[in-house]
Amino acid sequence: MSVIASTAAGRSGTRAHYTISEVAALTGLSAHTLRWYERIGLMPHVDRSHTGQRRFTEGDLGWLGFVGKLRLTGMPVADMVRYAELVREGDHTREERRELLEATRRDVLSRITELQDTLAVLDIKISHYGTACGGTSS
């Protein structure tokens, strides 16, 4: 906690940097997972303090937030790593990144449709259970 105070950049709420446990608390990811993300290249290289400890920036937090969203789509980690690589490679990969994102968008859309179908099935089943009759199966 004293670390937080000593590293605060001001009262704006914007911080110069965060320790790994702070980021863990903020993102819900474990410190282990954050280190693992860095190892596999899913994080841009994180700054280090003079003693070698990680110092995450606001930008890192933003990236992790976006990765969290991608994770929710069910995108494999390997694909996220690929995207991260493209970002690192610079501006000439913009088109490929856009395509990757649009493919993901299509996946999410069809996933939503799937879930809505499932919802309809569940509603039918549930309404079945609502009635007093014995039901045939399932």
Next chain:
Amino acid sequence: MSVIASTAAGRSGTRAHYTISEVAALTGLSAHTLRWYERIGLMPHVDRSHTGQRRFTEGDLGWLGFVGKLRLTGMPVADMVRYAELVREGDHTREERRELLEATRRDVLSRITELQDTLAVLDIKISHYGTACGGTSS
């Protein structure tokens, strides 16, 4: 294929029974997975031919269809097994089954919301890439 003809119950399209490979083709699950489902109790006991081969009924197919829907929700297999057990235990578990289904329904609903949030983020990102500017990150 001759198996299909020889086991057909009529021209209605309703079949007396199906072999494991037919069910695999119809459901998209592998024969391995179908046997595994039975082993872990996710299938009601499947009929056998006089030589011990599985003979799936229309009812089994319906059950597998429903299980497929549950799987799409991300429900753990263990929970589906629990539901299958409740069905086997009979009528007095109807209330518990309904609750389980309603909990699942709530999960699906929040999953859909999550995905819609993600979609919004993706759209923002994608629109970023649509413009010609260099972008700051991600």
Next chain:
DNA sequence: TAAAACGTTGGAGTGCACTCGAAGCAAGTA
């Protein structure tokens, strides 16, 4: 009848995404 195709079993292996443990160094606290 011979070959090909499909079925059975139990148990081991795979891939993914973490998740944890051990050993050790560094910073802050009583």
Next chain:
DNA sequence: TACTTGCTTCGAGTGCACTCCAACGTTTTA
């Protein structure tokens, strides 16, 4: 100073949902 907390690394372990293998029996096709 001693203790607590947190950080480091590497590598091993976990849980899930399959997925495959080997060895063998059965059924269909040529």
